[in-house]
Amino acid sequence: MSRSHDTVTIRPITGPDEIALFNRLPYTINHELDDDLADKRRRPEWMWVAVRGDRLLARVAWWGRSGDDTPLLLDVLDVDDTAEDLTEVAQTLYETAAKQVLAPGAVPPEYGRFIPADWRENPDTYRVVRTRMGVLESTGARLTVERLRLEWRPAAGLPTPDRRLAFRPALDTDELVALMTRALDGTLDAHSRTDLAQMSPHEVALKHYEQELATYSSPREWWRIGTLGENGEPVGFVVPARNAYHPVIAYLGVVPEHRGHGYVDGLLAEGTRTLAAEDVPRIRAATDLGNVPMAKAFARAGYVNFERAINMAW
Known part of the structure; x- marks a missing residue:
């Protein structure tokens, strides 16, 4: 399925061959997506893009446990932060994809995103995080919690x-x-x-x-x-x-x-x-x-x- 939005095409990726396209927008888990597809924690039909020509404007993806029929988490929502305001494009992308990925009337899976520890102190990082939160707030989502990610070596x-x-x-x-x-x-x-x-x-x-x-x-x-x-x-x-x-x-x-x-x-x-x-x-x-x-x-x-x-x- 695809949908045009002022020359923007919204569609799922065709398969693992389009991971390179999907990963044109940076995020800390990009390196995991190939394995996720191979291990069936993701499906191509759960990974959607908004493109204008050959340019990736925005993307969304859901995640589930290996072999699950329905996703458990929305964990990728990105826009091209170097471009014009793409909030409306991202909102349309999410709403279009969600109608295809999620069961009618179902409560959407929670959204989770990894963010820098100092995101509030860095103006550019703050804008990136708030842009993505704003897209989902416009669809009715609200912040549940902020968590610390910790590591021992x-x-x-x-x-x-x-x-x-x-x-x-x-x-x-x-x-x-x-x-x-x-x-x-x-x-x-x-x-x-x-x-x-x-x-x-x-x-x-x-x-x-x-x-x-x-x-x-x-x-x-x-x-x-x-x-x-x-x-x-x-x-x-x-x-x-x-x-x-x-x-x-x-x-x-x-x-x-x-x-x-x-x-x-x-x-x-x-x-x-x-x-x-x-x-x-x-x-x-x-x-x-x-x-x-x-x-x-x-x-x-x-x-x-x-x-x-x-x-x-x-």
């Missing part, structure tokens, strides 16, 4: 273990979901708080487990429950894993009755050490900008804030 050294804690693999799904449920009490995570407004804590925990944690192909034996001494009471859990792109600290929680004692550092240290033992070049993690205690824990463990991310929802 071996040169930072391993964080110090907490000798108060013992660890065992989190192999019992029911036990882990129960701990996740308890850890949601007082959570500062924006996505969890949104879910809690619509579901019970157990339902939120089970959703997180089934839709994210259970999808990792890395060993379940990496997941840890931290206890007070051998065979002691659980204080929390950490889920080190490998997603489709990087080793990650996928999830970490401390149950309410054990907060305020610094156990978060021991849990994070254990997760980091578990992945570091696999000789990984880096470990990635993320936390909400507003979750200051968790951000400080990552900093103490040697994680650096290398980027941010924004999420918007309809």
Whole structure:
């Protein structure tokens, strides 16, 4: 399908042969798109462009887990920032593509974008980010949360273990979901708080487990429950894993009755050490900008804030 808009053609890409065209607009994940197509995390019909002649004006793309029939995230929306104001073109591109990609009446998948850590301080970067947010705001989307993207590298050294804690693999799904449920009490995570407004804590925990944690192909034996001494009471859990792109600290929680004692550092240290033992070049993690205690824990463990991310929802 194609649609003309004042000599602008709006259409999906034809296939992997058009990745070079799609990547004419710069973005930090461009290098991943070939593999995403090959591994079926993307489809050509989920990747749309607005072109005038042979010039790429704007692009959008959705992402899903390998083999999914419907996308889970809108993670590419770009315009040619060197040209005239293309906001209207980008809005038309998004609306046209969304009608073809998304089911009628469905709530659109969340929008996520990686942005520089100093985006507010740099006028050019601020304009780039705000232009893309403005396109989606015009369709009804609103900012959900801004997140810190964090990275640990071996040169930072391993964080110090907490000798108060013992660890065992989190192999019992029911036990882990129960701990996740308890850890949601007082959570500062924006996505969890949104879910809690619509579901019970157990339902939120089970959703997180089934839709994210259970999808990792890395060993379940990496997941840890931290206890007070051998065979002691659980204080929390950490889920080190490998997603489709990087080793990650996928999830970490401390149950309410054990907060305020610094156990978060021991849990994070254990997760980091578990992945570091696999000789990984880096470990990635993320936390909400507003979750200051968790951000400080990552900093103490040697994680650096290398980027941010924004999420918007309809």
